[in-house]
Amino acid sequence: MELLPFHVSPESSRDSWRSSSNSTRGSGAVPFFVIQGLSSLGDKQMILFVVLLLGYIIILGGNSTIIFVTLTDPKLNSPMYFFLSNLSFVDMVYTTTTIPKMLSSFLSDVTTISVPGCFLQMFFFIHLGVTARGILTIMAFDRYVAICNPLRYTSVITRRVQLVLIAGAWSFSTFCTLLAMIMALRQPYCGPNVVRHAWCDSASVRQLACADTSVDNFVSLASALVGLLSTGVLILTSYVLIGVSMSRMGVAQRLKAFRTCAAHLTVVTISYSSASFVYISYRVGNLSSEVRIIVAVAYAVLTPFLDPIIYSLRNKELRDSISRTLTRFRSAAVSTTKDIDIVS
Incomplete structure (x- = not known):
């Protein structure tokens, strides 16, 4: 999702515009956008x-x-794994909105994207980024109920x-995304058309x-x-309440409760720390645009x-399930190989 804009002047964007049509402001809507990416890095x-x-x-x-x-x-039929599978799905689609296009840009001199395609990519990138944080919030609430109200967990x-x-x-992610997206769509884009990202x-x-x-x-x-x-x-509040509840537990219960939420807490820490790092990098004036783009890409891919x-x-439980699944696949592969040998 968007944090803060890069400090790029309209003049520098205008100078780098390489479109062969609509090359001046006021000459009509641009037919496409050029994604600058990291083309200045050359062989790297x-x-x-x-x-x-x-x-x-x-x-x-x-x-x-x-x-x-x-x-x-x-x-793996508990609510925690249901929420985790939804988070995994969002993560896959979230990265698919940007990474394939970035990979293709490394193999071509100029990367273009249609105006509708650009806004679709923008919408899904922001929308899915907020959705992932919404699911992390739900998972924090799930851990809160499991640790602070274990007897009521199944009924809640x-x-x-x-x-x-x-x-x-x-x-919630639609609410956070839709208004800004509609306002962006209503703006006129008549050049330059180089997106410095x-x-x-x-x-x-x-x-x-x-x-x-x-206003936008x-x-x-x-x-x-x-x-x-x-x-x-909301996540911080959940963990404060979990911490208060854990302080009243014995050592064994406390360790079990910590193991229950350790993975989620680690993911949340990495997610919000990387977002803070991107925010800081945008405000450091002596960083080049290439460094900022690399930081933004790392932020989008890291979590x-x-x-x-x-x-x-x-x-x-998840490790054991993955091991059982791999064992079943190996057994099926061995059985298939034996059947082929018998037929041969």
């Missing part, structure tokens, strides 16, 4: 291409595995409540509008703050990349 782009490709493969593989085992293993976190909470996360970042695209965007900037910043701060405050790793390492 291939290193980033390999790193990003491997990271994307791990994101898809790790999160797909979590979704598969939570859907097929009856031992029913299947109907789980579905309502997930629908609420998606609705690795994807259609809303702040970078807004700088290309041919009209006053002060305010609405976009307010929406981002609502999405970040409201979820952050979806680490989520399946952290939950697999921290959760014994």
